């Protein structure tokens with residue numbers, strides 16, 4: 087290579103490096119959802135606030151679309167400090183952190199509003215504290231609306247219609263028991279495998295909130311959606327404790343503040359996306375069942391509560407949630 091070319095190449099790489107490192111340190115954050123999804127945008131917004139608050143010492147890059155792996159793997163990598171942050175559902179934590187089972191219980195929250203209130207209070211704090219023992223810092227909880235069943239076979243009008251059907255659930259034993267208690271069969275599997283599993287008939291359907299049902303494209307292969315709203319599972323944004331401990335006290339505070347501030351962004355985007363997603367799937371010809379009697383569904387959950395709400399600590403969490411107005 088001639089000298090001039092070497093120089094040009096050098097300058098180009100310096101320029102590139104400069105562009106990428108306008109920030110002193112870029113934290114890598116995982117998300118399973120595609121670009122533009124409310125959680126992805128909320129963490130991006132957090133990154134902007136963090137960059138400002140720390141005068142460019144810290145930025146966040148969101149690796150959306152499961153680029154860093156499915157949620158269970160992303161959680162492990164975050165615990166090890168390979169990934170700095172992960173925005174995930176509380177569901178995949180159920181088997182490792184028992185406190186996370188409580189806000190993941192079917193029909194525990196009266197509404198998404200009730201969930202928000204609870205997670206912003208002492209129960210939310212209790213769960214954040216539990217994360218610390220698992221090498222994670224719980225930064226903030228995000229909304230995820232309500233999850234309902236969808237399938238490729240037939241409209242579900244009652245529990246009897248679910249009998250013998252096969253649904254994918256998140257990788258949590260409690261969700262397997264939840265589906266069994268409703269008379270159906272559950273297959274736990276990573277989110278990214280659901281589309282093809284429905285398409286090939288390995289499962290009849292899955293369950294999720296409208297934005298996930300829409301953005302994943304599951305509605306293309308499962309056109310019956312019944313709004314039984316059995317789960318209101320919070321999303322959580324966690325940071326690796328290794329990463330957090332490596333920051334100055336000032337930057338740790340900035341991380342926590344920016345995470346909390348991103349909640350307002352999330353809320354706004356979520357409300358809009360929920361509506362837009364419902365419109366989109368309806369326009370695509372989805373059959374939505376809304377007039378469903380939830381009482382038998384709620385009653386059927388008694389064995390799940392019995393099996394999972396075992397210690398005094400967990401019972402108290404349930405009571406605290408129910409007592410939250």
Ligand code: BDP
Nearest residue numbers: 118157174175256277295298
């Ligand atoms: C979505 C959550 C996402 C989960 C996914 C799932 O936002 O974190 O991975 O459900 O069902 O609603 O796995």
